[in-house]
Amino acid sequence: MTDAAQLRLQLAVFALVSACFTNIYITQPVLPVLQQEFQASSVEVSFTISAVVLGIALANLPFGVLADRLPIRPIILTGSGCMLIGSLICIFSDDLWSLIGGRFLQGLFVPALTTCLAAFLAKSLPPARLNMVMGYYVSATVVGGLGGRLLGGWIHPPLHWRYAFVSAGVFLLIATVMSLRTLPQRTIQPTTHTKTGFLELLRHRDLLALFLCGAGGFGIFSSIFNYLPFRLSEPAFDFSTEQITLMYLVYVMGIFMGPIAGRIGNRIGSGSTLLMGTGVLALALLCLLIPAVWAVVVGLVLVCAGFFTVHAGAVGAINGKLSSGQGRANALYVLFYYVGGWIGITIAGVAYSRQGWLAVVIMSLLLLLTLVNAGVSERRSLKNA
Incomplete structure (x- = not known):
């Protein structure tokens, strides 16, 4: 892999992971706004965050199995598509529980863009390059976490918190296209006969x-x-x-x-x-x-x-x-x-x-x-x- 190809890969991984994490924390800074808009308790609006975490926890191990059996591109495409559907549900939700449902759907498919991507990179890159790329992976989680909070709490409040989901969705769509075009071509062989349970x-x-x-x-x-x-x-x-x-x-x-x-x-x-x-x-x-x-x-x-x-x-x-x-x-x-x-x-x-x-x-x-x-x-x- 040339230096230019390495840089493109690092940028693609950085973009996809940060776009994914941007969606996780997007409602955190506007919980008081949600409480007022939906006339709900602080505990109920906090579910817009905990529902994502619950989805990640439930889906993480199953996606870990899929990452060892399926090619990465269909996984990323499915994960991004379902997260975008979740964003649309959040954008057009007219009650709090619809918003929470959309957030839960997003959480269920976060591992498709994180756990599965990390596993694919481990199978596709030599150790020296893997360390570098995984370093960018970790940095992307930081950028995404900050980005989601900034979108929800600083950038869009003059308009409406729903616009934050629009921006995050566009970012995820661009990052998905970028990653699908950049990730190295590799056919993953089934590993069902190896002791990797x-x-x-x-x-x-x-x-x-x-x-x-x-x-x-x-x-x-x-x-x-x-x-x-x-x-x-x-x-x-x-x-x-x-x-x-x-x-x-x-x-x-x-x-x-x-x-x-x-x-x-x-x-x-x-x-x-x-x-x-x-x-x-x-x-x-x-x-x-x-x-x-x-x-x-x-x-x-x-x-x-x-x-x-x-x-x-x-x-x-x-x-x-x-x-x-x-x-x-x-x-x-x-x-x-x-x-x-x-x-x-x-x-x-x-x-x-x-x-x-x-x-x-x-x-x-x-x-x-x-x-x-x-x-x-x-x-x-x-x-x-």
């Missing part, structure tokens, strides 16, 4: 360590960012809502860390990359204990740098070590990832309510052990190879 993958110690790494890493990341507003509202800071929102802009750090982590992984190996990212996260958590604005800013920047380094390193390591079953492996990673985030937020909530911010940081430091285990496991497997 979910249980077989979970019995693989190195893979299980990486799955737990994703769970632990996202558990730390989601806990810190979920309870940060409470920390910054304490007397030590007494931040306003606007000031707290500004702190979240450090999230863009993930845009740059994905590709950088891919390059680092090529040079020093996935295991060392994971351990390096873990060290950065540990330093970040210690900074966040200091009751000073500069420490919070530095700590959040380091949290993003460390987390996205670990995330990109784990995804690259999983896909780099398999010759079959990539679809199932990516599906398991995503499942562990989101479950880990949910568990992390839940435990951190109990910890914060009882012992405050210090307890949240201590819990996060303990979760770093899952990251250390994955890094050590990867380095050991490299030496034994």
Whole structure:
């Protein structure tokens, strides 16, 4: 693959994944608007987000199986088409439950553009190029998450929140055409005769360590960012809502860390990359204990740098070590990832309510052990190879 072809592939992957993630968070900043428009409770309008997450959780493992059996182009075409149908339902919905139904449909087909795409790339690219492309993949999830919130909360409010679905739909359509024209031609051979079932993958110690790494890493990341507003509202800071929102802009750090982590992984190996990212996260958590604005800013920047380094390193390591079953492996990673985030937020909530911010940081430091285990496991497997 030439450098020009490599760049086109990276851009296509970046566009498709970011367009997909743009749709996931599109209603988050306008939940109060939805509450007023549909005369609903805050819990009911929050279903416009949780319905997407539920759809992803339900469909992720089945799509992981399909990714190992079917060519990627029909999967992407079907996934994008169904997500666009979901967008149309949202645009023309005249009651809240129609909107929630459209969002659930979108969530069901998100794995077609994420889990299946990652599995296809793992089967189609050599390890060095895979690390780079997966770095852009991770960055695209950041851009998409930010883009959806900006569309829903900043760009379209002067018009109407429904226009955000129009813009996101057009973006997804363009990205789909771009990816179908750019993805390398490859006929995927059925792998039904190889032991690549979910249980077989979970019995693989190195893979299980990486799955737990994703769970632990996202558990730390989601806990810190979920309870940060409470920390910054304490007397030590007494931040306003606007000031707290500004702190979240450090999230863009993930845009740059994905590709950088891919390059680092090529040079020093996935295991060392994971351990390096873990060290950065540990330093970040210690900074966040200091009751000073500069420490919070530095700590959040380091949290993003460390987390996205670990995330990109784990995804690259999983896909780099398999010759079959990539679809199932990516599906398991995503499942562990989101479950880990949910568990992390839940435990951190109990910890914060009882012992405050210090307890949240201590819990996060303990979760770093899952990251250390994955890094050590990867380095050991490299030496034994």
